[in-house]
Amino acid sequence: MQGIISYSDFEKVEMRVGRIIEVEDFPKAKKPAYKLTIDFGSEIGVKKSSAQITKLYKKEELPGKLVIAVVNFPPKKIADFISEVLVLGVNDEEGNVVLLTTERNVKLGEKVY
Incomplete structure (x- = not known):
């Protein structure tokens, strides 16, 4: 377990719901990604975001x-691409990323609490 943070620290991480509208291959990424x-x-x-979910x-x-993504991290350059948000996921038993999503349809941009 990681160190304890305060609730006010958690509130600084802005996680929002978004809908994927376009997907492209990303051959220049070090690990397979879209x-x-x-x-x-x-x-x-x-x-835009890069995600190792192939x-x-x-x-x-x-x-x-x-999908759920952190939208208030600074942009990150990955190869020749600028990733603006961090899409969240968890690893399965084999180390593959499983996307975090919502159980039901919700308004785009809703904040995760």
């Missing part, structure tokens, strides 16, 4: 999928 374009609604808008997800099945 370039994702994600719509977070009118307040945040459309953002083992469990086909490009064709991702558009329309709701």
Whole structure:
């Protein structure tokens, strides 16, 4: 277990719900990944992210999928691509990333509490 943080520290991490609207291959990434374009609604808008999810997800099945992402980290350069948000996931037993999503359809941009 990691060190204890305060609730006010947790509140600084802004996790929002977005809908994947476009998926592209990312051959320049060191590890297999996709370039994702994600719509977070009118307040945040459309953002880009790189995600190492190629083992469990086909490009064709991702558009329309709701995901949870941290939207207030600074942009990160990955090869020739700027990742603007961090899409969240957990590893399965084999180390493959399983995306975090919502159980039901919710408004884009909703904050995770």
